[in-house]
Amino acid sequence: MIHLYAFVLGAEGIEELVRLGRVEAVVGREAVDAVGHGLAVESLVGRCRSVLPVRFGERFPDEAALRRAVEPRLAELERRLDELTGCVEIGVRVAPPEERTAVETGTDYMRAAGRRQADLRDLDRRLQPRARKSADARYLVARTEVAGFAAEVERYAREHPELALVCTGPWAPYTFAAA
Amino acid sequence: MSSLDEKLLVASGDLARLERPVREIGDVFPRRVSADPETVERGLAQLVLTLVELLRQLMERQALRRMDEGTLDDDEIERLGRTFMKLAERMDELKAEFGLRDDDLNLDLGPLGKLM
Numbered sequence: 001m002i003h004l005y006a007f008v009l010g011a012e013g014i015e016e017l018v019r020l021g022r023v024e025a026v027v028g029r030e031a032v033d034a035v036g037h038g039l040a041v042e043s044l045v046g047r048c049r050s051v052l053p054v055r056f057g058e059r060f061p062d063e064a065a066l067r068r069a070v071e072p073r074l075a076e077l078e079r080r081l082d083e084l085t086g087c088v089e090i091g092v093r094v095a096p097p098e099e100r101t102a103v104e105t106g107t108d109y110m111r112a113a114g115r116r117q118a119d120l121r122d123l124d125r126r127l128q129p130r131a132r133k134s135a136d137a138r139y140l141v142a143r144t145e146v147a148g149f150a151a152e153v154e155r156y157a158r159e160h161p162e163l164a165l166v167c168t169g170p171w172a173p174y175t176f177a178a179a
Numbered sequence: 180m181s182s183l184d185e186k187l188l189v190a191s192g193d194l195a196r197l198e199r200p201v202r203e204i205g206d207v208f209p210r211r212v213s214a215d216p217e218t219v220e221r222g223l224a225q226l227v228l229t230l231v232e233l234l235r236q237l238m239e240r241q242a243l244r245r246m247d248e249g250t251l252d253d254d255e256i257e258r259l260g261r262t263f264m265k266l267a268e269r270m271d272e273l274k275a276e277f278g279l280r281d282d283d284l285n286l287d288l289g290p291l292g293k294l295m
Contacts, residue, residue, distance in 0.1 A: 090188065095192075095193075103264065105257060105260065105261075106256065106257040106258060106259065106260025106261035106262070106263075106264060107253070107256050107257045107260050108260070109260035109261070109263060109264045110242065110243070110246060110256050110259060110260040110263070113239055113243060113263070114243050114246060114247075117240070117243055146188070149188075150188040150189055153188065153189045154189050154191075157189060157191035157192070158191070161191070161192065162192070163191070163192050164191070164192035164193045164194055164195075165189065165190070165191045165192055166187070166189070166190050166191075166194065167187075167188040167189035167190070168186045168187055168188060169186060169188055170186075171186070
């Protein structure tokens with residue numbers, strides 16, 4: 001049984017590869033659990049020019065079956081891998097202040113909710129120019145821009161000490177793998 | 180194999196609030212509705228309150244959007260704010276009653292991700 005982890009371009013130092021023209025499929029011969037799958041995909045991030053993660057559980061009886069399944073989609077895979085070249089995914093999570101500030105009137109409540117939302121929009125507006133794409137607090141960022149992106153998040157965090165904030169990455173571009 | 184410890188770029192504020200759901204990622208089962216009679220009530224409460232919380236957030240966002248667009252007058256804003264405030268208070272009471280925390284109302288749908 002062959003387990004499929006990802007499609008990649010420009011792989012270096014990876015043993016289990018099935019070459020499909022310019023695209024290569026990274027595979028494993030042993031079954032792994034979902035966490036093992038995730039770690040295998042993450043290990044590719046620094047060793048390939050472009051990584052297109054495949055969802056957990058895609059498997060084929062043999063190499064010929066894998067080729068048969070992938071070949072009709074090869075042009076599409078190449079296009080998507082080209083789009084993701086040199087990019088990684090970065091996630092930002094923000095938790096609002098836990099203690100609700102005492103508000104007296106409904107209008108105050110709505111204003112406070114509005115400020116919380118405006119703060120989050122402000123963060124997103126500042127990060128957008130540093131990202132190629134974004135979706136729901138996940139950002140597709142050029143590898144060379146990661147440090148600048150993190151510095152912007154850091155600046156925002158310093159301006160908002162009341163928020164709990166975590167920024168993680170660089171991840172394989174899971175969110176941007178489809179479409 | 181890359182280490183996951185290296186994935187933290189920026190961390191700020193009270194991280195315990197973010198850390199708890201992260202710690203529970205490998206712990207999917209307690210987040211399902213259990214058929215055990217001792218816990219089924221709490222499990223159902225968690226499910227129902229999660230849906231109410233989701234609706235509350237959606238309605239609140241909708242109200243904020245209308246506020247931004249200027250299609251609500253002062254009385255309407257006050258009335259909506261009061262409604263959301265009371266709903267939030269009632270949710271806090273119900274959460275306390277069933278021993279649930281805010282994090283518990285964000286069901287982990289496994290591969291589908293978090294609900295909210």
